[in-house]
Amino acid sequence: MKSAAKAQQAEDSAETGAQQIRDAIREAIVERRLSPGTKLSESDVGNLFNVSRTLARAALQALSYEGLVSVEKNRGAFVAYPSPEEARQIFSARRLVEPGILREAAARITPDDIAHLRQLLLEEGRLMSERGQTARRAEIKASGDFHLMLAAISGNSIMQRFMEELVARSSLVIALYGQSTASSCGHSEHGDIISAIEANELDRACQLMLHHIAHIEADLDLRERKSLGLKEAFEL
Amino acid sequence: MKSAAKAQQAEDSAETGAQQIRDAIREAIVERRLSPGTKLSESDVGNLFNVSRTLARAALQALSYEGLVSVEKNRGAFVAYPSPEEARQIFSARRLVEPGILREAAARITPDDIAHLRQLLLEEGRLMSERGQTARRAEIKASGDFHLMLAAISGNSIMQRFMEELVARSSLVIALYGQSTASSCGHSEHGDIISAIEANELDRACQLMLHHIAHIEADLDLRERKSLGLKEAFEL
DNA sequence: GTGCAGAAAATCGTATACAATATTGCCGTC
DNA sequence: GACGGCAATATTGTATACGATTTTCTGCAC
Incomplete structure (x- = not known):
């Protein structure tokens, strides 16, 4: 079907x-x-x-x-040039839906799916160690793909599409407000979430997911940078 | 802002x-x-x-x-002619997001908002008692507006837009698969949810919301009606 | 009378053309 | 020399035109 x-x-x-x-x-x-x-x-x-x-x-x-x-x-x-407020809403939305998606995904997940997830993780890790623009770009994509894969496993194509939008917009937000040059997504946290799912510890998996999202958000500097900054740029 | x-x-x-x-x-x-x-x-x-x-x-x-x-x-x-599977996904999505939206809305709700909600409810009730096509149409819209108003109160415009999509698509599903000629939304349940929010009983409000959505869904007959039914239509 | 082939009609996919609006540069005036 | 208004330019908003695909109708053969 x-x-x-x-x-x-x-x-x-x-x-x-x-x-x-x-x-x-x-x-x-x-x-x-x-x-x-x-x-x-x-x-x-x-x-x-x-x-x-x-x-x-x-x-x-x-x-x-x-x-x-x-x-x-x-x-x-x-x-798009998301405002800090918009950025907050994007992550608020992710905190709202991702635990639910995770729960649905866990209910339907197959060993095959888990294998795929782990493979994705491996790829992600490989890209992280590499240097170069192309590798960095691929890594950004891969780190989002983890979340998208979960949505796909959940079997709800509507939530999947919504997550695609949220992940894409998150990428914009991170590009704008991200501070650390490090990966956009704590890599190891993805693995922890998979493990928790595998161990059937759903509540823990959800907690991990929430922490994971919080970590991403914590790396942002959501200060209102007014577009009037063109003045400030010369007032320095 | x-x-x-x-x-x-x-x-x-x-x-x-x-x-x-x-x-x-x-x-x-x-x-x-x-x-x-x-x-x-x-x-x-x-x-x-x-x-x-x-x-x-x-x-x-x-x-x-x-x-x-x-x-x-x-x-x-x-x-759109949503398939039964699509219909299930729509309501699954609503079960997933509406409790979260409700929680966020409850955290930011003002007395003014509550007044608006109650006014909406009143309007809804008035339309329910009326006869006629136009009243029925207005009622359908009003019953959806309750859910949309909650999303608006939550202050997250992304979730608001998503809910608008879900409510609109729900209307299509109900038009296709709804059985009872009665209102698309149990009217009284909306009032109960408001009361629970007002009483600051968040968990109960979420439960009520889930039951409410379940009630709507229970009124559906989600049998696969193949478009080949044109034959059956004459085999009666 | 039934079935298939071909043509005619309708509808969509894309490109181009024209009108409306915003931006930029210029010039005259103060 | 600075400011304000006007013209030139660029870009979007909308309409029309043409080619491609699908559907429907017609007519011929069987």
């Missing part, structure tokens, strides 16, 4: 070029090749992907629904 | 005509003037609102992101 749904989605997802553009831009944002605030002009995007403004616009609109891009009337689209 | 955010949103929401069309169609779907499966041709929508296909298409795309409309490649857009 799930595979059938996925197959159908896969066959439909190839439907339009806008989808591909949207995915490409989203990936660029999540991997931080595009910085918050960057202008995404419709013409530029169109030229870049060799399509008309129509498709570029559709892609940008789609990204705005996910909160990754903000479009301002008659001004254009920009990579 | 919140009001500022809302004001900005309000001033931006008037930005484009597609937004208005999207809202109009969504309202029609939620109030069940548009039945699941109804075809929404881009041309028809455009003509109906006296805009070009471009805007009609944008509106339909937007609705598809919310799960209220499903667009099939080269075939067109239709009012």
